[in-house]
Each structure stands twice: as C-alpha cells, then as structure tokens.
Amino acid sequence: MKPLVLTVDRWNPDPSAIKQAACVLVDGGLVAFPTETVYGLGANALLGEAVAKIFAAKGRPADNPLIVHVASPEDVNKIAFVDERARRLMELFWPGPLTLVLVAKEDVPSITRAGLSTVAVRMPSHPVALALIEEARCPVAAPSANRSGRPSPTNAQAVMDDLNGAVDVVIDAGPTDVGVESTVVDATGPDLVLLRPGGLPVEKLIAVEDVVLPQGEEIKRRSPGTRHRHYAPSVPLVLWEKDDRTWGKFLSRNVAVGYVGIRKPPIAVAVEVRFESIDGYARGLFSALRYLEKRHVDIIVADWPEEKGLGLALRDRLHRASAMEEGDLPLP
Structure with missing residues (x-):
C-alpha cells in the first residue's frame, strides 16, 4: 500500500499534518520525516515491535544500532545516563548534527540498541522533526529512510523510490540542509571517541574537547552506519x-x-x-x-x-x- 504523503512548510508545518503523523508513531507505525541531515525512518523508540518494522522495511542488519531522536536535552534523561561532559556537548551543539552514544537505561528496548548497553541519541534542528517528536511525546528511533546500503535520502522522492509500500507516512518538507548524516561520538568512557564523522565538523568538537579515534571493533559497534557497506549506488x-x-x-x-x-x-x-x-x-x-x-x-x-x-x-x-x-x- 502506498504511504500517505503529507507536504508541509518546513518553517511553519501544518499542525494537523504533524498531529496525524505523530498519531501513527504513537500507534506503532512508521513515519519518514526530514531532519537537517537526511530523511529519517521513524518509529517509537520505546516500542520494540515498532522498531522491528524499521529493520524489516530497510533490510537493516540487526547488529546495526539506531539513533534515537529527542525534542530536548531534558528528554535524554528518560533513556540514558547523562554526565556533565555530555550535558556540555548538548548545550554547545544541540539542536544539530551531533549524536552522543551514552549508557542506556532499561526502558530502551534491546532491538533499538542492537543488544548493546549503550544508546545513540541526538536532538535534530529541523523544525518539522522537532514538531513531530514533540507532538508524539516519545523518543523516535530513526535511521536514514532508505533500503540498507543505498545512498541516504535527502528528499521525499528518494524515500518513495526505496520504501514505497513499506512506510505508513512520508512527510515532505523539501530537501535537507546538510546532506550527510550526523557526527557520532562515544561519550561513555574517559575519552570522547569519534565513531563516525558527519554533519558537525570534527574541528568544532576538537575546539572544546579532546577527541580520539576508536580502538578495536567492540567500541565501533556502538555507532550506526560504520560496520556494513553503505551509501552505494546501483553502479560501481x-x-x-x-x-x-x-x-x-x-x-x-x-x-x-x-x-x-x-x-x-x-x-x-x-x-x-x-x-x-x-x-x-x-x-x-x-x-x-x-x-x-x-x-x-x-x-x-x-x-x-x-x-x-x-x-x-x-x-x-x-x-x-x-x-x-x-x-x-x-x-x-
């Protein structure tokens, strides 16, 4: 079945459209929505059955954790343990394309965390994404809204090309701003570890905090999008x-x-x-x-x-x- 496509103004999204999409999330459905980086495929992060639909729709490996999107730094306290360093990074770079890997709380389903003890969290800056999460009143797990391994979608048509029939709602607010996914850092240990470069230039992080590269495969597993082939077009x-x-x-x-x-x-x-x-x-x-x-x-x-x-x-x-x-x- 084709998804419901809701076209909205990015700066002034129609509240009724946002509410309609949020109700789908609350009921355990899938909603593709824009962020400042790429379009995400969202589900209620606290409903394991809903999150499982993300993996099925994308053909995503089960060992690839998801990023959980929140509407405010305060919302992170519901799903992860936050220390002073993480709080400072949120104050400096949120909302924006920075994902923090933190120690997860028990309420986060194992499938959302890919079986890890950590959870990846960020607060997007896109007005539509924030409005949707606020209206749904739940954290939203959302990888890129494409078939696993394909180039990430930066507009609604790319979502439709890959996931038509596998998603309930697509919110179309035009092309994204940044075009590459968020920067991911692990903030669980003594050092801040860069797991994936992204939309926040590393130089901005280094200006406020020492950053090291990951050592060993175990810590690399904590980041989405780093252990499998990604972003590939259908030609070499x-x-x-x-x-x-x-x-x-x-x-x-x-x-x-x-x-x-x-x-x-x-x-x-x-x-x-x-x-x-x-x-x-x-x-x-x-x-x-x-x-x-x-x-x-x-x-x-x-x-x-x-x-x-x-x-x-x-x-x-x-x-x-x-x-x-x-x-x-x-x-x-």
Whole structure:
C-alpha cells in the first residue's frame, strides 16, 4: 500500500499534518520525516515491535544500532545516563548534527540498541522533526529512510523510490540542509571517541574537547552506519584522488562515465554533477548518486575531497560507497 504523503512548510508545518503523523508513531507505525541531515525512518523508540518494522522495511542488519531522536536535552534523561561532559556537548551543539552514544537505561528496548548497553541519541534542528517528536511525546528511533546500503535520502522522492509500500507516512518538507548524516561520538568512557564523522565538523568538537579515534571493533559497534557497506549506488563508484591516473582506464573504452564532485574532470564524461563548494558537495552527494544511476551510466567517478571540515564526512561516505576492487569494475 502506498504511504500517505503529507507536504508541509518546513518553517511553519501544518499542525494537523504533524498531529496525524505523530498519531501513527504513537500507534506503532512508521513515519519518514526530514531532519537537517537526511530523511529519517521513524518509529517509537520505546516500542520494540515498532522498531522491528524499521529493520524489516530497510533490510537493516540487526547488529546495526539506531539513533534515537529527542525534542530536548531534558528528554535524554528518560533513556540514558547523562554526565556533565555530555550535558556540555548538548548545550554547545544541540539542536544539530551531533549524536552522543551514552549508557542506556532499561526502558530502551534491546532491538533499538542492537543488544548493546549503550544508546545513540541526538536532538535534530529541523523544525518539522522537532514538531513531530514533540507532538508524539516519545523518543523516535530513526535511521536514514532508505533500503540498507543505498545512498541516504535527502528528499521525499528518494524515500518513495526505496520504501514505497513499506512506510505508513512520508512527510515532505523539501530537501535537507546538510546532506550527510550526523557526527557520532562515544561519550561513555574517559575519552570522547569519534565513531563516525558527519554533519558537525570534527574541528568544532576538537575546539572544546579532546577527541580520539576508536580502538578495536567492540567500541565501533556502538555507532550506526560504520560496520556494513553503505551509501552505494546501483553502479560501481570509483574515487578520483590527487592525480589523473584514475581516468586513464576509461580512455579509448566504450564506457559511459558519470561524475560527481567539485573539480573539473580531465576527460569528457557522459553526465556530470559539479558543486561550487564542499558544503554543496556534502548537501548534494546522495541525490547526485541517485541521479547518475538513473542516467544509466556504467561507472560513477567521485571527487575525493580534502580531509578537513565536511570533507572528512564525505571521504567516509565515499569510501563506504566504493567498497570494491578495481578488478571488479565492468570495463570492456
């Protein structure tokens, strides 16, 4: 059955539409909604049966924990233990694209936590997301609203392309602002551990708190979106780094090449999507990947950005999307 699509103004969402979607969440249904990062597939985080529908709709591995979205920092106390450091990070960066991994309270179902003792929590800044969570009066578990492994959706049409028939309601408030998922940090130990770079540049975190990289697989398990292939289009994706050798393999071959990035490609390509800034690249990457695959290219080449600012998040997403050996490329 096709979902109910509710089109709302992002800055002034219709209260009746928000209430209608919130009632679906309260009753254990699935609602796709916009955040400032990507569109999320939401369910009542405290209803295990509802959360199970997320995993089924996405085809998501059961060992991949979910991010629980709240409407205020105070709401976190209902689902997790919050110390002074975590509280300070909330004051500095919430609402916004920062997810904190905290020690979970018993009320959080095991399926929401993927069986871990921790829970990932954030407060989004998108007005529609906040209005929905406030109206539902429950924490909302919400990974990206796409089939597992696919590019994340940054508009409602991408949600429909992947999940039409698997979600009850889609709230359409236009394209998202950031375009990549939230930054995830583990705040349960003595060190603040960066589990996933994202929409909050790491430099902003480092300016207020020491941040270390994860050591060992166990701590990496605490973050969503880090242990399985993600973000991949339906055609192979390769990375264009500092030199032009990547392009040599396409010369004199009957290959339709699609390109996404900031720099101008050194050869003629079949279709290209170029951005003027790193912010634009981050905002438009996933929609560009979906656009290029619909243009039936054989290969997508992606510009490999510098390792700073949002470039760090882009490198993470592109690396996961391009997880293949060169010998696997369908070159004639």
